[in-house]
Amino acid sequence: MKKKLSLLLALLMMASAMAACGDGGASETTADTAETAADTAAAETEETETFDPGLPDKDFGGRTFTFMTKADDSWTDWKETSISAPELSGEVLNDAVYNRNSYVQETYNVVLAEYAPTSGNLLSEAGNTVQSGDTTYDVIMPPLNIAGSLVQSGYLIDLKEVDNLNLSQKWWDERSIADLSIANKVYMVSGDISTLNNDATWCTMINLEVLNDLGVESPYQYVAEDNWTFDTYKLLCEDASIDLDGDGDWDKDDSIANLTQNENATAMLITFGYHLINKDNDDVPYFDLEGNERVYDILMDVSEFMTDDRLSLNYHEKGSQDGYHLLTTKMFEENRGLFWITNLQMVIRLREMETDFGIAPCPKYDAEQEDYCNVVWFVGSYSTVPVSAMDPAESGFILEAMAAKSREILRPAYYETALSLKYLRDEESIAMLDLVIDNRAYELEQAFDFGATTAVNSIVLNEKEPASTFASASKSIASKIEKTLQQVGAAN
Ligand SMILES: [Ca+2]
Numbered sequence: 001m002k003k004k005l006s007l008l009l010a011l012l013m014m015a016s017a018m019a020a021c022g023d024g025g026a027s028e029t030t031a032d033t034a035e036t037a038a039d040t041a042a043a044e045t046e047e048t049e050t051f052d053p054g055l056p057d058k059d060f061g062g063r064t065f066t067f068m069t070k071a072d073d074s075w076t077d078w079k080e081t082s083i084s085a086p087e088l089s090g091e092v093l094n095d096a097v098y099n100r101n102s103y104v105q106e107t108y109n110v111v112l113a114e115y116a117p118t119s120g121n122l123l124s125e126a127g128n129t130v131q132s133g134d135t136t137y138d139v140i141m142p143p144l145n146i147a148g149s150l151v152q153s154g155y156l157i158d159l160k161e162v163d164n165l166n167l168s169q170k171w172w173d174e175r176s177i178a179d180l181s182i183a184n185k186v187y188m189v190s191g192d193i194s195t196l197n198n199d200a201t202w203c204t205m206i207n208l209e210v211l212n213d214l215g216v217e218s219p220y221q222y223v224a225e226d227n228w229t230f231d232t233y234k235l236l237c238e239d240a241s242i243d244l245d246g247d248g249d250w251d252k253d254d255s256i257a258n259l260t261q262n263e264n265a266t267a268m269l270i271t272f273g274y275h276l277i278n279k280d281n282d283d284v285p286y287f288d289l290e291g292n293e294r295v296y297d298i299l300m301d302v303s304e305f306m307t308d309d310r311l312s313l314n315y316h317e318k319g320s321q322d323g324y325h326l327l328t329t330k331m332f333e334e335n336r337g338l339f340w341i342t343n344l345q346m347v348i349r350l351r352e353m354e355t356d357f358g359i360a361p362c363p364k365y366d367a368e369q370e371d372y373c374n375v376v377w378f379v380g381s382y383s384t385v386p387v388s389a390m391d392p393a394e395s396g397f398i399l400e401a402m403a404a405k406s407r408e409i410l411r412p413a414y415y416e417t418a419l420s421l422k423y424l425r426d427e428e429s430i431a432m433l434d435l436v437i438d439n440r441a442y443e444l445e446q447a448f449d450f451g452a453t454t455a456v457n458s459i460v461l462n463e464k465e466p467a468s469t470f471a472s473a474s475k476s477i478a479s480k481i482e483k484t485l486q487q488v489g490a491a492n
Contacts, residue, residue, distance in 0.1 A: 051171075053404035055164060055397060060110040065398050068126060069141040070381065071116035077345060078379045080141060082194035082410065084114040093195065096413035100405040110398060123149055126386065130155040135390040139399060144180075144378035147188040148447030150386075152487045157385045157392055158185040165396035171407035173197070176376075179275070179442035183490030184283045188382035190442065192406040193399070195414045197380035199345035202267055203436045204233075204363065206429075208356040210255070210338045214240055219360040220428045223435070230272070230301065233258075233339070233363045237311050240338045249309070252327055256313040259328040259340040260306055263377065265460035266443075266453050267341070268302045269295070270375040272365035276445035276452035277481070284485065285444055287452060287477045290470035298365060303460040313337070332357070343377055344436065358429035361436050372439035378446035448484050451477045 069080040085098035101112050115137070117125040123146045129137055130153075142150065150156050159165055167177055167189060176190035176197075190197045206219055216236055222228040237257035245253045266276060274295060278288045289295050306312050315328040329346075331337045335355050340346070341362055350357065361372040383403075385395045415433065445452045455473040458464045485491040 051404050051408035053169075053400045054166065055401055058108055058397065060108050060394070062109055062111060064111045064113050065138050065394070066113045066115055066136055067139045067141055068115050068117070068122070068129070068137045070119060070122055070143065071114055072118050074119035077349070078143070078196065078200075080116070080194060080196060080381050082196060082381070082406075083141065084112065092413045092416060093410070096410045100402065100409055103405055104398065104401050108398070108401060112398075122146055126150055127153060127155060130386050130388045133388055135388055137386055138389050138391075138395040140384050140386050141194065141381050142188075142384065143380060144188065144382055144442070144447045145449065147382045147384055148449065150384065151182075151187045152448070152484055154487060155386055155388075156187045157387055157389070158187060159189055159383075159385065159396075160184075160186050161392075162385055162396040163393035164400050166400060169400070169404065171403040173440065175440050176382075176442050180444060180447060181279075181283055182285060182444065182448075182488055183485060185488055185490070187488075188384050188447070190376065190380065190382055191403050192411045193383060193403045194381040194406075195410065197376050197382075198414055198437060199343060199348070200377045200380035201344045201436055201440055202271065202341065202362055202375045202377065203344050203347075203432075204360045205332070205340040205342060205346060205350075206358045206360060207332060207335055207338055207340075208358050209335050210240070213335075214338070216240075218428075220358075220432065223360055223432065227367075228360065228363045229367065229369075230363050230365050234305060234311075237305075237338065241310055244336070250313075251309070252313065252318055252331070255336040255338075256311070256331065257338045258305070258312040259331060259337040259342075260312050260314050261326075261328070261342060262314065262316040262457065262461060264306060264341055265302070265457045266445075267375050267377070268362075268460075269298060269456060270441050270443055271341075271362040271373050272298050273369045273371075273373055274298075275441070276443055276456060277448075277450055277477075279444070284490070285448075285450070285481050287450070287470075287474055287481070289452065289456075290467070290474050296466040299456065299459045299466050303463055306460060307463060343379075358432070359436065360429075360432050361439060372435060373441040374436050374439055376440050376442050378443075448480070450480045450484070 067083050069083050070078070071080040071083060073079060081093070082097055084101065085094045088095050088098050104110065105112055122142055126140050126142065127150070140150070147156070159167060167186060171193070172189050172191040177186055180186070180188055204219065211218060219228060219236070222232050240257035241250060242255040243250065244255055250256060269276065274289070276289070277285045279285050306314060313328065313331070315326045318327045328337065328340060329349065332340055333350065333355070344359070347359060362374050364372060383399055385392050389395045451473055455469050459466050459469050482491060
């Protein structure tokens with residue numbers, strides 16, 4: 001096990017080094033340079049990676065510190081599992097949570113507790129607790145859309161004003177801060193404290209058996225050559241569908257190159273380097289897709305591809321089948337699909353699959369795009385502090401302590417167990433994982449629902465014309481943005 005783990009760590013460090021080198025670095029990965037890169041990264045990591053939260057000694061006198069989360073079963077696949085673990089079970093992720101909590105509880109003499117309203121009630125219960133001045137909850141961890149609603153109601157504290165919280169630490173995802181701040185206020189942050197946002201990160205799933213049968217070049221090779229683009233993706237898909245039942249049409253009984261879902265209408269635009277809602281130099285959101293010809297080209301390109309029955313099968317158009325929640329899961333498991341651009345958690349859901357599969361980042365649009373952008377879907381989990389918290393500085397203290405310890409033990413546990421040796425079937429895929437996790441994008445539109453999603457969906461999924469669709473949506477989007485700015489006290 002130890003040997004396997006060190007191989008894994010070497011691969012991860014290699015991937016980090018590749019990502020840090022930017023576009024050019026990946027192409028130089030011969031065996032020798034990879035080894036050197038791993039050695040160098042290992043040496044650097046040993047020197048620089050510390051997990052000290054930099055907090056003063058503190059004794060909380062045994063006080064209970066309570067998280068409100070979505071740990072209720074009604075959240076199904078998107079249930080929070082990173083906040084509490086009642087006992088050691090031998091399961092690596094569970095035990096990492098248990099050990100982190102034990103450390104924090106013992107070090108600061110605090111009792112950690114978790115309360116989970118049923119799924120539909122997280123928003124209303126969080127609202128009620130704030131309105132009634134109930135100080136029970138020190139931290140609330142909602143998905144992004146509920147976090148946005150809580151912000152609009154004035155229920156959350158700007159985390160930049162919370163003492164003991166150091167958002168520049170690596171256990172807080174700097175991308176989440178840059179992408180989700182509004183008028184320089186940070187109400188929600190993603191980080192190592194919960195693994196759910198890893199699960200919610202978009203990636204390309206590759207059915208390696210189908211790939212091998214087709215005898216085409218591996219996406220890993222294209223990634224290494226920095227030519228993993230939408231054109232490449234489409235080229236690989238071009239001859240990959242097979243009319244298995246021979247009835248002359250393309251449907252759920254066939255093998256379809258690109259398995260997909262409605263979310264990819266907006267996810268692909270983010271993947272290709274755009275935000276649905278952009279922000280100006282003052283960190284004020286605005287809608288800038290209207291009039292952008294490159295965006296129009298991208299959207300029509302994605303639309304043409306996603307709605308072509310020969311190339312793509314969208315599970316939202318097909319419904320559930322044969323006890324499978326998603327038809328595309330069944331097809332992928334039966335080796336009747338080459339690619340599926342979806343969330344990383346799908347890797348875990350497919351763990352029983354007999355066939356080899358791998359992952360890659362979501363492709364770039366073209367050579368003009370510098371970095372991969374793998375969207376983190378809103379269904380994950382964000383750290384927030386309600387205005388009703390008994391002592392926000394104490395909320396900040398425990399959040400910081402837990403996040404730092406999570407970086408040290410929960411993050412490696414996630415890599416080791418959930419996404420590596422247990423589920424992913426090939427080593428190259430493991431090295432791809434850091435390219436996915438280290439190139440993430442969060443979307444403000446998904447927090448506040450300004451209306452850009454509806455417009456993009458109708459262009460891509462219903463083949464509406466971009467210019468007129470955006471023109472008719474832009475006024476309403478601008479007005480919703482203005483209203484939200486007023487709600488956070490940042491309106492002109
Ligand atoms: Ca057919």
